[in-house]
Amino acid sequence: MILPAPRPTRRPAAGLAAVMALVALATGCGAGTGSSEDPGTITVLDYYTDRTEHAQWDEMLSACGRRAGVRVEQTSVPPASLVPKVLQQASARTLPDLLMLDNADLQQIARTGALTPLERYGIDTAGFSEPILSAGTYRGEVYGLAPYVSTVALFYNEDMLAEAGVAVPRTWDELKDAAARLTRPGRHGMAVDASATFESSWQFLPFLWSNGGDERHLDSPQAAQALRLWADLVTSGSMAKSVLNWTQADVHDxxxxxxxAMMINGPWRIPALNEDPSLHWAVAPVPVPQAGATPVTPLGGEVWTVPQNPSAARQEKAAQVLACLTEPSNMLTLARQHVTVPSRPQTAAQYAEQNPSTAVFVQGVENARTRTGQLGVGWPKAATGIYTAIQSVLSGQQTPEEALRHAQRTATGD
Known part of the structure; x- marks a missing residue:
């Protein structure tokens, strides 16, 4: 669905009604995984299935568990399986003690009553920026905290731009001009993920938001202008029509x-790019419609939550582990391992100073928005409308205006 470490476009596989019904069973009477008052072991569920990533998280979770005086049993499932697994565990009354969720899924799960407010455990949420806190908030209560976050930016090949005499594009007009001048046989100037997935919607948001559009009004002129930019890049040959089938990993490849020569992608791609010493690349902010404007990018990353379960002792221990994960020193360790952005601004600034290639992402996070900020649990419908419109327009089936009118109907359920 979305990417190796920060995976910003996970979506639930079941409807909200099913979620609520199943979680109602889980939070009612009965025993489950967390029913024992002996907090000697707590269970954790996440989607970090990559071997290295899983091992890194296991080490951090175990270290935080030792501080809390418990053993941590970590289970990782494939990203697309996480929410269905949560529903299954809710139905069987076996929710884990500590649960990781993509931040765009939190509101739907919190709405069911499956999660506990972190204030209950005295977890300190000071020092987090408002957008990052809002990613874990539902109806004024903080249910999840992120040790790190992510967003997207423009990667470019320094050698290719220098050879073509092209400056790093800062505006849409400059992007179109640069992409055209960088295009030649066997190479396109620009690439995005325009696949029929939430990844595509995620990559489109900086263009939508930076142009003054938003997901509540997908049929607006501002939204159409943003989608026309992508369409013009394909029509001119500056961007391959194959982007309709490319994931963010494909764009990276x-x-x-x-x-x-250029691509939209996230910081989690940096380790792989660094594996080739002959590849000279750099990062710039996502181009904006007009010079001087500030790009507005989406906030990605995962939040950690404490589900409801019958054992108050296990919940307390899980909350202690969560608090440990979000300590500044551990944020730095995790950000270095996964090449993401620490969630506390002061820690992020320290990280950017130590890792200059991440500075653009740290800056981008300062102005980033959560995907659920406007629509809450309605975001998945809007995201589906967005990527469907992208597919229709870039394949030449509809104009941006036509496709986005349909997207608006999808988002509103009309």
Missing amino acids: QFAAGRT
């Missing part, structure tokens, strides 16, 4: 192979 095209860039790393020299088949595109």
